[in-house]
Amino acid sequence: MLDHVFGSGIRITNELKFNKLLRIGCYSKDDKFGPKTIPIGKHVEINFMINFWRTTRFMCHLEQGPNYKHYQKFTAFKLSGFMDEGGIWDWRAREDGIYLDKEGGKHIGKSINMHK
Numbered sequence: 001m002l003d004h005v006f007g008s009g010i011r012i013t014n015e016l017k018f019n020k021l022l023r024i025g026c027y028s029k030d031d032k033f034g035p036k037t038i039p040i041g042k043h044v045e046i047n048f049m050i051n052f053w054r055t056t057r058f059m060c061h062l063e064q065g066p067n068y069k070h071y072q073k074f075t076a077f078k079l080s081g082f083m084d085e086g087g088i089w090d091w092r093a094r095e096d097g098i099y100l101d102k103e104g105g106k107h108i109g110k111s112i113n114m115h116k
Contacts, residue, residue, distance in 0.1 A: 008050050008086030010058055010076045013043035015094045021065035022093050026076060028058045037065075050086050054079050062093055072098060 014022040025034035026046055033046050050056045060076040077089050092099045 008056070008077065009045055009047040009088045010060070011043055011045045011088055011090045012038065012060070012062070012076075013090070013092050014038040014040050015092050016040060016064060017095055023063040023065065023068060024060060026058050026060040028056060031058075045088070050079065056086075060091075062098065064093070074098065 010026065012022075012024055014020075016022060019040050021040070022038040023034075024036055024038060024044065025032075027033070028048070031048060036044055038044055046058070048056070048058070056077070056079065057075060058077040059073065061073045062071060064070040076091060077086075079086060090101045092101070
């Protein structure tokens with residue numbers, strides 16, 4: 001059976017102020033990435049293949065340094081329908097939330113509050 005057919009990915013950029021580190025961990029049903037610490041102004045990119053049934057989903061957990069008491073868990077990648085190509089989901093961690101700009105698709109002005 002065809003297990004992996006289409007390629008996609010997640011990019012997470014640390015745009016926090018005051019040189020705060022960003023610690024991340026992401027996972028799907030089949031894969032795990034992290035934990036990884038991202039310095040200010042840097043990013044990590046996680047590339048993967050979308051399964052044949054187009055049900056691939058990645059969850060991520062971001063923690064804001066230096067004491068890592070502010071964190072957020074969220075769905076970082078999920079196809080919106082059978083015709084969705086996936087693309088790169090470009091997440092930006094900032095002081096007031098986590099923002100998404102989906103490359104290869106429409107811009108999503110979505111903010112996720114990181115002060116949980």
